[in-house]
Amino acid sequence: xxxxxxxxxxxxxxxxxxxxxxxxxxxxxxxxxxxxxxxxxxxxxxxxxxxxxxxxxxxxxxxxxxxxxxxxxxxxxxxxxxxxxxxxxxxxxxxxxxxxxxxxxxxxxxxxxxxxxxxxxxxxxxxxxxxxxxxxxxxxxxxxxxxxxxxxxxxxxxxxxxxxxxxxxxxxxxxxxxxxxxxxxxxxxxxxxxxxxxxxxxxxxxxxxxxxxxxxxxxxxxxxxxxxxxxxxxxxxxxxxxxxxxxxxxxxxxxxxxxxxxxxxxxxxxxxxxxxxxxxxxxxxxxxxxxxxxxxxxxxxxxxxxxxxxxxxxxxxxxxxxxxxxxxxxxxxxxxxxxxxxxxxxxxxxxxxxxxxxxxxxxxxxxxxxxxxxxxxxxxxxxxxxxxxxxxxxxxxxxxxxxxxxxxxxxxxxxxxxxxxxxxxxxxxxxxxxxxxxxxxxxxxxxxxxxxxxxxxxxxxxxxxxxxxxxxxxxxxxxxxxxxxxxxxxxxxxxx
Amino acid sequence: xxxxxxxxxxxxxxxxxxxxxxxxxxxxxxxxxxxxxxxxxxxxxxxxxxxxxxxxxxxxxxxxxxxxxxxxxxxxxxxx
Numbered sequence: 001x002x003x004x005x006x007x008x009x010x011x012x013x014x015x016x017x018x019x020x021x022x023x024x025x026x027x028x029x030x031x032x033x034x035x036x037x038x039x040x041x042x043x044x045x046x047x048x049x050x051x052x053x054x055x056x057x058x059x060x061x062x063x064x065x066x067x068x069x070x071x072x073x074x075x076x077x078x079x080x081x082x083x084x085x086x087x088x089x090x091x092x093x094x095x096x097x098x099x100x101x102x103x104x105x106x107x108x109x110x111x112x113x114x115x116x117x118x119x120x121x122x123x124x125x126x127x128x129x130x131x132x133x134x135x136x137x138x139x140x141x142x143x144x145x146x147x148x149x150x151x152x153x154x155x156x157x158x159x160x161x162x163x164x165x166x167x168x169x170x171x172x173x174x175x176x177x178x179x180x181x182x183x184x185x186x187x188x189x190x191x192x193x194x195x196x197x198x199x200x201x202x203x204x205x206x207x208x209x210x211x212x213x214x215x216x217x218x219x220x221x222x223x224x225x226x227x228x229x230x231x232x233x234x235x236x237x238x239x240x241x242x243x244x245x246x247x248x249x250x251x252x253x254x255x256x257x258x259x260x261x262x263x264x265x266x267x268x269x270x271x272x273x274x275x276x277x278x279x280x281x282x283x284x285x286x287x288x289x290x291x292x293x294x295x296x297x298x299x300x301x302x303x304x305x306x307x308x309x310x311x312x313x314x315x316x317x318x319x320x321x322x323x324x325x326x327x328x329x330x331x332x333x334x335x336x337x338x339x340x341x342x343x344x345x346x347x348x349x350x351x352x353x354x355x356x357x358x359x360x361x362x363x364x365x366x367x368x369x370x371x372x373x374x375x376x377x378x379x380x381x382x383x384x385x386x387x388x389x390x391x392x393x394x395x396x397x398x399x400x401x402x403x404x405x406x407x408x409x410x411x412x413x414x415x416x417x418x419x420x421x422x423x424x425x426x427x428x429x430x431x432x433x434x435x436x437x438x439x440x441x442x443x444x445x446x447x448x449x450x451x452x453x454x455x456x457x458x459x460x461x462x463x464x465x466x467x468x469x470x471x472x473x474x475x476x477x478x479x480x481x482x483x484x485x486x487x488x489x490x491x492x493x494x495x496x
Numbered sequence: 497x498x499x500x501x502x503x504x505x506x507x508x509x510x511x512x513x514x515x516x517x518x519x520x521x522x523x524x525x526x527x528x529x530x531x532x533x534x535x536x537x538x539x540x541x542x543x544x545x546x547x548x549x550x551x552x553x554x555x556x557x558x559x560x561x562x563x564x565x566x567x568x569x570x571x572x573x574x575x576x
Contacts, residue, residue: 111544124549155549163553186552191562209557216534244559250521255559299559311528339532446535
């Protein structure tokens, strides 16, 4: 195209030049221009050729790139297919593993494996500990006190359990006090009959067995009839038969306990039996009689669980045994406990009749208590602060009234040494002791409680007193009413 | 006061029908029967093996019917 254009452009000028023959400078100029154009044409041709070559190279590169792109696309497809397949395989394998894990570690299997690993014989330690500060106004004493009561439970299998309660305390003085108030073998023969043999809490009423542990007792002290001057022995050694059954709807139950044991014994430090003598407090292993003691307790629960009436228990107990050949201690009692929402209340009454050797009137005693407690856990908000609400809702307010009547007291047995659960007030040792206990419990956890108790000792009229003072024959005297007293106790009780 | 904190009990998939029934009954009995003497303690406080021993002990202490203590035991072992 460029060559043709140049020719057309050059032709008219050459014609004009022929018409002017003889004009040599012009002709020379034309030739020079033609040569110049020819040179330009050659350069242009070379440039076109270079461009065409470059275009060809670019086209080749493009083809190579397209080829490579096709290859990459194929590779990507292959990888995508492989990834999909791999992902599917992985998920399937994962599902298989999850199924295997779930199958191998389901809870029943895990528990079964753990049981197999642990074996059937299992030792469990439960129990309680308490630390107290005790102040009594009349004796002007105050002291700290500490007691530790681990309960060792050795489960041999699902029908035999051994239990041992170790009592370790630090009374004032330089020695620790240790006792073994409970050491039993509990053999469950069937759903309705259990044999419980050994040293056990006296299953009379509800106190010794069920209410006496530190963190279970809502108060720090025991009611008077189960305290320093008890009506029946706190522990005994023997054999019990016991069990329970549902007689109606869920919650309507009955339970029974029948036992034979060594029987009661009294303070051996007293040289001659006298009215008002104190029963031995624990580990009551008496061998001074030729007879055994017999006890029975029956409890009845009338309300169905779904009735909305709460849980009521009414019970009756008896305990009769020789404390000396031909001399019996007869006792009986009734008890009731009621639980309804945040209210818990219980009451007991008991009497004992102790035959005395010839020449002495019988040793009759009566004792009772009634107590109530109310949890503030559903208290409306004070709208002051959440912390205050939480603190108030952990409180339980308590009141208890207890009393005991006995014809005489033994001066030599009066102790004013405070200990866990005992304020040391001498007013408790009165023929007609009466006590009002006010309490406030702060529940830190369901089995950890900080308890504070204020006791008003209000003994009634006087009675008789025996005093040996080292002699073998007591001195008898009539005494008037004992002075009132006040005591304050605070205690941290931990059930574990 | 049964327990100051809510107790979460979960009936696990591995439970048999009988275990599930015991669990449900135990959940009803636990706050009432235990609280009759003391605050009901949460299942998480002890291991299932420990509960086996403790509830045997509590069956003696309370004389509660055997089937009820079995239900409470099942509940305490699962409620954790």
